[in-house]
Structures are given as structure tokens and as C-alpha cells.
Amino acid sequence: MHRGRSLxxxxxxxxxxxxxxxxxxxxxxxxxxxxxxxxxxxGAALAVGNTVIHKPSExxxxxxxxxxxxxxxxxxxxVLTWVCGNGGVGAALAAHPDxxxxxxxxxxxxxxxxxxxxxxxxxxxxxxxxxxxxxADVDPRWAAGQAALGAFTNAGQLCTSVERIYVHxxxxxxxTVVLAERARALxxxxxxxxxxxxAVHEHVQDAVSAGARVxxxxxxxxxPGSSYPNTVLAGCTPDTRVMREETFGPVAPACVVExxxxxxxxACSGGYGLAATVLTxxxxxxxxxxxxxxxxxxxxxxxxxxxxxxxxxxxxxxxxGFGYGPELLDEFTTTKVVHWTTEAPAxxxxx
Numbered sequence: 001m002h003r004g005r006s007l008x009x010x011x012x013x014x015x016x017x018x019x020x021x022x023x024x025x026x027x028x029x030x031x032x033x034x035x036x037x038x039x040x041x042x043g044a045a046l047a048v049g050n051t052v053i054h055k056p057s058e059x060x061x062x063x064x065x066x067x068x069x070x071x072x073x074x075x076x077x078x079v080l081t082w083v084c085g086n087g088g089v090g091a092a093l094a095a096h097p098d099x100x101x102x103x104x105x106x107x108x109x110x111x112x113x114x115x116x117x118x119x120x121x122x123x124x125x126x127x128x129x130x131x132x133x134x135x136a137d138v139d140p141r142w143a144a145g146q147a148a149l150g151a152f153t154n155a156g157q158l159c160t161s162v163e164r165i166y167v168h169x170x171x172x173x174x175x176t177v178v179l180a181e182r183a184r185a186l187x188x189x190x191x192x193x194x195x196x197x198x199a200v201h202e203h204v205q206d207a208v209s210a211g212a213r214v215x216x217x218x219x220x221x222x223x224p225g226s227s228y229p230n231t232v233l234a235g236c237t238p239d240t241r242v243m244r245e246e247t248f249g250p251v252a253p254a255c256v257v258e259x260x261x262x263x264x265x266x267a268c269s270g271g272y273g274l275a276a277t278v279l280t281x282x283x284x285x286x287x288x289x290x291x292x293x294x295x296x297x298x299x300x301x302x303x304x305x306x307x308x309x310x311x312x313x314x315x316x317x318x319x320x321g322f323g324y325g326p327e328l329l330d331e332f333t334t335t336k337v338v339h340w341t342t343e344a345p346a347x348x349x350x351x
Contacts, residue, residue: 001309001325001326001329002019002047002048002326002329002330002333003326004016004017004018004019005017009339009341010341012341012342012343013339013340013341013342014339014340015337015338015339015340016337016338016340017335017336017337017338018335018336018337018338019048019329019330019333019334019335019336020049020333020334020335020336021048021049021050021332021333021334022050022100022101022121022332022333022334023050023051023099023100023101024050024051024052024053024098024099024100024101025041025045025050025051025052025053025099025100025101025102025103025332026052026053026055026090026093026094026096026099026101026102026103027041027042027045027052027053027054027055027103028055028090028093028094028102028103028104028105028106028114029041029054029055029056029057029064029105029106030057030105030106031056031057031059031060031192032154032157032158032159032192032248033154033158034056034057034060034063034064034067035063035067037105038054038056038064038067038068039067039071040323040324040328041103041105041328042054042068042071042080044328044329044332045101045103045332046075046079046080047329048329048332048333049333050100050101050332051078051079051080052079052080052081053081053082053083053093053099054068054080054081054082054083055082055083055084055085055089055090055093056068056082056084057106058084058085058086058087059192059193060192061084064082064084065082065084068080068081068082069082087110087113090104090110090114091113091114091117094114094117094118094122095117095118095119099118099120100120100121101120101121101122101123101331101332102114102118102120102121102122102123103122103123103331104122104123104124104125104126105124105125105126105159105323106126107126107127108126108127108246108272108317108318110126111124111125111126111319112126112317115320121321121331122320122321123319123320123321123322123323123328123331124314124319124320124321125159125274125312125314125318125319125323126159126314126317126318126319127159127246127248127272127274127317127318128159128160128161128163128246128272128274128275128314128318129163129164129243129244129245129246129270129272129274130150130160130161130162130163130164130272130274130275130276130277130295131162131163131164131165131166131266131267131276131277132146132147132150132162132164132165132166132276132277132278132279132303133166133260133263133264133267133276133277133278133279133280133289134147134165134166134167134168134171134175134263134279135168135260135263135278135279135280135281135282135285136168136169136170136171136259136260137280137281137282138171138279138280138281140171140174140175140178141174141178143167143171143175143279144174144175144176144177144178144179144181144182145178145182146277146279146302146303147162147165147175147179147182147252147303148179148182148183148186148230148252149303149304150162150277150303150304151163151165151230151250151251151252152182152183152186152188152230152250152252153304154188154189155188155189155190155191155228155249155250156188156200156247156248156249156250156251157191157192157196157248157249159274159318160274160275160297160304161248162252162277162303163246163247163253164236164242164243164253164255165252165253165254165255166254166255166257166262166263166266166267167254167255167256167257167263168256168257168258168259168260168263169256169257169258172254172256175254176215176232176234176254179215179232179252179254180215180216180232183215183216183217183229183230183231183232183250183252184216184230186230188230188250190225190226190227191226191227191228191249192226193226194226196226196248196249197220197226197227197228197249199247199248199249200228200247200248200249200250200251201219201220201228202241203240203241203242203245203247203249203251204218204231204233204242204251206240206241206242207233207236207240207241207242207243207253208233210236210237210239210240211235211237212233212234212235212236212237212240212242212253213233213234213235214231214232214233215232215233215234216229216230216231216232217229217230217231217232217250217251218231218233228249228250229250230250230252231249231250231251231252232252232254233251233252233253233254234254235254235255235256236253236254236255237255238255238266238269240253243255244270246272260280260282260285264285264288264289264292264293267289267293268292268293268294271316271317272295272316272317272318273294273295273296273314273315273316273317273318274295274296274297274314274315274318274319275295275296275297275298275299275312276289276293276295276297276298276299277298277299277300277302277303278293278298278299278300278301279301280300280301286300294315294316295314295315295318296312296313296314296315296318297312309324309325309326310324310325311323311324311325311326311327311328312324312325313327
């Protein structure tokens with residue numbers, strides 16, 4: 001997928017952009033998707049000729065170790081290595097003078113700390129508070145199915161999960177009813193640990209204290225483990241934590257809006273800039289959303305999807321640099337321009 005570029009000069013000349021590896025890449029990968037994300041970063045870095053040091057999250061170190069050992073077994077010695085440790089180890093790697101690129105996928109706080117402590121190229125894909133905007137002209141049952149898929153997949157532990165919903169008043173009631181039905185019917189896995197579950201429940205409690213209604217879920221189950229039920233909140237207000245911050249759990253908070261303009265304005269609010277989804281049959285509304293939403297990826301009428309090899313470039317506090325696609329290969333390379341002329345000047349042939 002790595003594309004070349006050239007620029008025509010004189011009749012027998014051309015400028016070619018030749019890519020070269022940057023050197024040593026540190027890949028700091030997250031616990032919530034410890035195989036796919038790691039494979040994407042490691043694979044891209046290796047494909048263009050770099051060596052890689054992989055530090056998986058301390059919340060899933062054994063998965064990261066096993067993956068790295070499997071991949072390293074097919075490569076020359078020391079092309080791919082791994083290090084286990086907490087955030088301090090990641091910070092030390094990012095600040096090491098022999099490192100050329102740091103690629104981090106994880107929390108915004110950790111990403112900002114890494115960026116401050118590193119003097120080399122840093123790629124960040126960090127937190128998100130991805131909005132879902134539901135227009136008045138769509139089927140509420142279909143829209144609720146999309147919302148449930150976006151909010152509850154992987155127990156909401158995805159950076160591109162649906163984190164906040166703005167639904168037009170005209171279809172708000174049937175939408176939330178079906179969304180609650182889907183929440184009850186879907187079985188989700190555990191949260192990563194009880195610390196994560198406590199943080200999710202704090203967001204839910206904050207919304208309830210501000211007047212939100214729990215349609216389903218919203219409680220900490222008894223017994224061991226870190227499960228949390230699929231939760232639907234109705235009547236949420238924009239100033240609550242569940243609408244302003246990344247919850248990272250199986251929570252679908254819905255805020256009713258009076259029209260598309262209000263919903264779009266709310267969806268554009270906040271400092272995150274990862275992704276957003278708009279469900280609408282109105283072409284003009286879709287076009288406005290694509291132009292106005294301050295995010296790296298806008299999805300129209302589907303919460304998950306995208307072409308194989310497609311790119312993604314977060315904005316704001318969600319990160320910097322490309323995380324996927326041919327553009328990620330560009331991030332892991334430097335460019336050398338070669339000016340090539342096939343005809344030597346005539347004076348060189350004179351005797």
C-alpha cells in the first residue's frame with residue numbers, strides 16, 4: 001500500500017521521492033484491543049524497514065508478550081523485541097536518545113505525558129468521546145440497533161465506541177425504548193478490571209444526580225469479577241461527565257435535541273476529535289456534518305466500518321498523526337528526493 005510520488009522536470013528528468021526507514025520505533029499498545037492494534041503498528045513499522053520495541057499495556061502483558069514472541073520468531077534476531085512494564089517504562093522508552101519514533105495508543109493523559117517527554121516523532125491515538133447524531137427522518141428501530149452496536153461492543157471498551165447520543169425529539173421515545181430492549185438482549189464481556197468498572201459507574205451516578213433516568217442497567221453487580229450491565233440513560237444533559245468525558249464502558253447516554261442544528265452543535269462540542277457518526281437520510285445534513293464535525297473520521301449511516309487500508313487521523317486531545325492506511329507507512333519513513341536526469345549535458349561528450 002505504500003505509494004510513491006514523482007514530479008516531472010525537464011524532458012529527460014524526473015524527481016522521485018524515495019522512502020527510507022526512520023530507525024527504531026517504540027510501539028506502546030493498549031489493553032482493550034491488544035492484538036489488532038499491536039499488529040497494525042508493528043506490521044507497518046516493520047514493512048518499511050524499521051526495528052521495533054513493543055511495550056504492551058501492563059493490564060494485558062501476557063497477550064502482548066505472546067504476540068511479540070510469535071511475530072519475532074519469523075524475523076531476524078532483534079528486529080522485534082518486547083519490554084514489559086508500567087507507564088514509567090513507556091516514558092523511559094519514549095525519552096531514550098536512540099529511539100526515532102514513538103507510537104502510542106491509549107489514554108489521553110498518558111499520550112500527552114509521552115509527547116511532553118519525547119523529542120522525536122510521536123504518533124498518538126488517544127481518548128475519544130465519539131458522538132452519535134440521530135436525525136428525525138431515520139427508522140428509530142434501525143437507529144437504536146446502530147447505537148447499541150456502537151455503545152456495547154467490547155463492553156464499550158473501544159476508542160471509537162459511541163459515547164454520547166443526540167437524538168431528535170420526533171423519534172426520541174421509540175428510539176430509547178428499542179435501545180433499552182437491545183441493551184437487555186445483548187450479552188457483553190467483562191470490563192478490564194474493577195477500577196475501570198468503578199470509573200464507569202461514577203459517570204452513571206453523576207448523570208443520575210443531574211436528572212438522567214436509568215432505563216436499563218446502571219448498577220454494580222454483586223459478587224466477584226468486573227462486569228457492568230449494558231446501561232441506557234435517558235434525559236441526559238450536556239454538562240454531565242458521561243456526555244463530556246470518555247466513559248469507556250457499556251453506557252449509552254441519550255440527550256434529546258429539538259432539531260438537527262442543535263444536535264450538530266452539541267456533537268461538535270468538546271476537545272476530543274477522534275470520530276463521529278451521523279444517521280440521516282438528508283443529503284444536506286450529511287454534507288454539513290462532514291464539513292463541520294471537528295474529528296478525524298466521520299461515519300454516515302454506520303457506526304463501524306471503513307475500507308480495508310483506510311486512514312484515520314485524530315484531532316484535538318484525541319491524538320496526532322495517522323494511525324492506519326498508507327499514511328501510517330508515511331509516518332514511519334523519511335523521504336529522500338532524487339533528481340534524475342537520463343541525458344548528460346552535451347559538453348561532457350566533446351573532445
